[in-house]
Amino acid sequence: MDRILEPELMDDADQARAYAEADFEEPNRLFVELFRDKCPAYPGKGAMLDLGCGPGDIVLRLAHAFPRSRVDGVDGSAAMLRFAESALSTAGLDNRVRFIQGMLPELALPEDRYQAIVSNSLLHHLHRPEVLWQTICRFGDDGAQVLVMDLSRPQTPERAMEIVEAYAGEEPLVLKTDFYNSLRAAFEPAEIRLQLEKAGLGSLQVAAVSDRHLAVWGRLPTS
Ligand SMILES: C[S@@+](CC[C@H](N)C(=O)[O-])C[C@H]1O[C@@H](n2cnc3c(N)ncnc32)[C@H](O)[C@@H]1O
Numbered sequence: 001m002d003r004i005l006e007p008e009l010m011d012d013a014d015q016a017r018a019y020a021e022a023d024f025e026e027p028n029r030l031f032v033e034l035f036r037d038k039c040p041a042y043p044g045k046g047a048m049l050d051l052g053c054g055p056g057d058i059v060l061r062l063a064h065a066f067p068r069s070r071v072d073g074v075d076g077s078a079a080m081l082r083f084a085e086s087a088l089s090t091a092g093l094d095n096r097v098r099f100i101q102g103m104l105p106e107l108a109l110p111e112d113r114y115q116a117i118v119s120n121s122l123l124h125h126l127h128r129p130e131v132l133w134q135t136i137c138r139f140g141d142d143g144a145q146v147l148v149m150d151l152s153r154p155q156t157p158e159r160a161m162e163i164v165e166a167y168a169g170e171e172p173l174v175l176k177t178d179f180y181n182s183l184r185a186a187f188e189p190a191e192i193r194l195q196l197e198k199a200g201l202g203s204l205q206v207a208a209v210s211d212r213h214l215a216v217w218g219r220l221p222t223s
Helices: 013-021 025-038 057-065 078-089 130-139 157-168 173-185 189-198
Strands: 045-051 068-075 097-101 114-120 140-151 205-208 213-219
Touching (some): 013 173, 025 057, 025 114, 025 140, 045 057, 045 130, 057 068, 068 078, 078 097, 114 130, 157 173, 189 213
Parallel strands (some): 045 114, 114 140
């Protein structure tokens, strides 16, 4: 099926609340496991950046997993960042974690360069997906570790609906609708390989990591 765009930002208050309160335990745990597995060159300390961090759960998980890291999360949605700040206020990590409001690609960040750049479920929101890869190149240190995970577009609308029912059958309608629209807006692995080639990131790897997720990982080139 063809890609159908959805709005980039999740800045509606009800939408942000439904997302922040949903159960993403399984994919978010998978994300941190993938980072440990696929990004061994990250030295455990140094600055990490999460692009499109939403309510910040993955930022906080990474900060817990790497106790000597510093982690910045950036998102364009003030509604999402309110949930991120609220989670941070009880996490005891405010000396190592910052949330910043900003829109890709026009970002102003507190660090010039990051030793690891990650992103989960942002790519399918972007109307111009190349801005993700450009941003990674702009803010990634030489040899920085990269991990991007996202939904993979199913072959048919019927398969997208099956996935929604299997993984979000009991969730509120607003979340199920978002999930369905996200599956239809997502990319196929071959499309992402093309994006990476165009961005000069052809050395990054792309593979399916679950029945509905794909991941892109590797190291940025060294100059
Ligand atoms: C599906 S959510 C994923 C949130 C988080 N990464 C997670 O895994 O829970 C996508 C997030 O990307 C943000 N976003 C979309 N386009 C953006 C852009 N151009 N710049 C900054 N944030 C953006 C949305 O506001 C939303 O919070």
